[in-house]
Amino acid sequence: MTKIVPLANVTDCPDLVRLAGLRGGAISIGNFDGVHLGHAALLKQLRQVADSVGGPAVVVALDPHPAVILRPEQAPTRLTWIERRAELMQPHGIDALVVCETRGGLLGLTANEFFEALIRQQLDARAIVEGPNFFFGKGREGDIATLGRLCVADSIELQIALPSNLRGEMISSTRIRRCLTSGDLDGATAMLGTFYRMRGDVVQGAGRGRTIGFPTANLQSIDTVVPAAGVYGGRVEVNKRRQLAAIHIGPNPTFDQDTSMKVEVHIIDYDGDLYDQSLNVDFALRVRDVIKFDSATELVEQLESDIRTIRNQLA
Numbered sequence: 001m002t003k004i005v006p007l008a009n010v011t012d013c014p015d016l017v018r019l020a021g022l023r024g025g026a027i028s029i030g031n032f033d034g035v036h037l038g039h040a041a042l043l044k045q046l047r048q049v050a051d052s053v054g055g056p057a058v059v060v061a062l063d064p065h066p067a068v069i070l071r072p073e074q075a076p077t078r079l080t081w082i083e084r085r086a087e088l089m090q091p092h093g094i095d096a097l098v099v100c101e102t103r104g105g106l107l108g109l110t111a112n113e114f115f116e117a118l119i120r121q122q123l124d125a126r127a128i129v130e131g132p133n134f135f136f137g138k139g140r141e142g143d144i145a146t147l148g149r150l151c152v153a154d155s156i157e158l159q160i161a162l163p164s165n166l167r168g169e170m171i172s173s174t175r176i177r178r179c180l181t182s183g184d185l186d187g188a189t190a191m192l193g194t195f196y197r198m199r200g201d202v203v204q205g206a207g208r209g210r211t212i213g214f215p216t217a218n219l220q221s222i223d224t225v226v227p228a229a230g231v232y233g234g235r236v237e238v239n240k241r242r243q244l245a246a247i248h249i250g251p252n253p254t255f256d257q258d259t260s261m262k263v264e265v266h267i268i269d270y271d272g273d274l275y276d277q278s279l280n281v282d283f284a285l286r287v288r289d290v291i292k293f294d295s296a297t298e299l300v301e302q303l304e305s306d307i308r309t310i311r312n313q314l315a
């Protein structure tokens with residue numbers, strides 16, 4: 001497993017017991033939101049360099065993302081929560097995900113101080129892998145050239161990872177967020193290299209689903225990007241079993257005027273109480289837009305057809 005190691009304050013004296021096994025290896029610092037195919041290429045390179053220096057492969061993420069503190073109104077919603085990132089890094093052989101608390105004065109450090117505290121003192125890195133657009137230190141004052149100079153001075157190997165493209169454009173977390181929120185699920189999946197996963201807590205809804213034969217788990221407290229309004233096919237894990245699901249995102253125009261967005265999951269071939277549970281939902285297929293039907297009967301006919309489509313494509 002990729003171990004998650006929280007680091008509250010990078011300027012503290014290194015806790016050599018807790019950091020045992022994480023020092024003297026290859027590191028990469030970044031947000032790695034989504035752990036997409038561009039990240040995957042970099043992580044592969046990180047694993048190889050770690051092996052060549054005979055140490056661990058360590059990713060360092062700043063959490064929350066610096067933008068959340070510096071420009072909260074512009075900060076993007078995340079694609080992945082920290083445990084999910086570690087889970088997605090595991091197949092790439094990453095030994096640890098060190099999570100630095102951004103609020104602990106980290107953003108006030110100059111590039112030199114950041115390098116000294118994190119890269120030298122805490123992790124004693126032998127090698128670093130970064131993309132060409134890496135910035136670090138207060139006000140993003142340090143760039144890849146700055147990092148190169150600091151690494152040379154300390155005999156640390158620096159490798160620059162080439163950006164990965166899809167259809168001639170660089171793969172990025174921003175591009176994936178845009179695909180998801182504009183309804184291009186296939187575009188997002190192609191860049192993620194896996195299905196987009198969201199999680200939420202099941203709360204009480206209007207209690208209508210069951211009356212039309214399609215109970216839906218209504219999700220709240222979703223802390224990652226919610227895909228565009230529409231109907232999707234996917235999978236959820238319930239009681240350790242993977243089940244097919246029909247997902248509705250949007251208002252319920254057939255029943256009410258309320259235009260607020262809801263996220264509802266009908267789990268196919270399942271019956272049980274899910275209230276207060278947390279549900280992971282994988283999005284595999286976009287089925288259609290949300291429609292205002294003239295009657296509940298027409299909605300039910302459409303739901304039956306949606307579920308046939310989902311079974312045919314995903315079962």
Ligand SMILES: Cc1cc2nc3c(=O)[nH]c(=O)nc-3n(C[C@H](O)[C@H](O)[C@H](O)COP(=O)(O)O)c2cc1C
Pocket residue numbers: 205206207208209210214215216217218231232246247248251252253254255264265266289290291292293299303306
């Ligand atoms: C797969 C799926 C697709 C749906 N599509 C629509 C739709 O196109 N239009 C609509 O008004 N409601 C749609 N619904 C939402 C139902 O209106 C909603 O599940 C029902 O109102 C139950 O709400 P409740 O969970 O709050 O009781 C869909 C629900 C599911 C599970």
Ligand SMILES: Nc1ncnc2c1ncn2[C@@H]1O[C@H](COP(=O)(O)OP(=O)(O)O)[C@@H](O)[C@H]1O
Pocket residue numbers: 202203204205206207208209210211214215216217218265266267268269270271272273274275
């Ligand atoms: N197949 C299923 N898919 C989703 N939820 C289900 C299913 N079977 C039972 N449930 C339970 O029923 C609840 C949904 O019933 P519903 O009538 O739609 O009420 P609500 O409006 O409160 O969501 C879910 O929250 C869950 O606890």
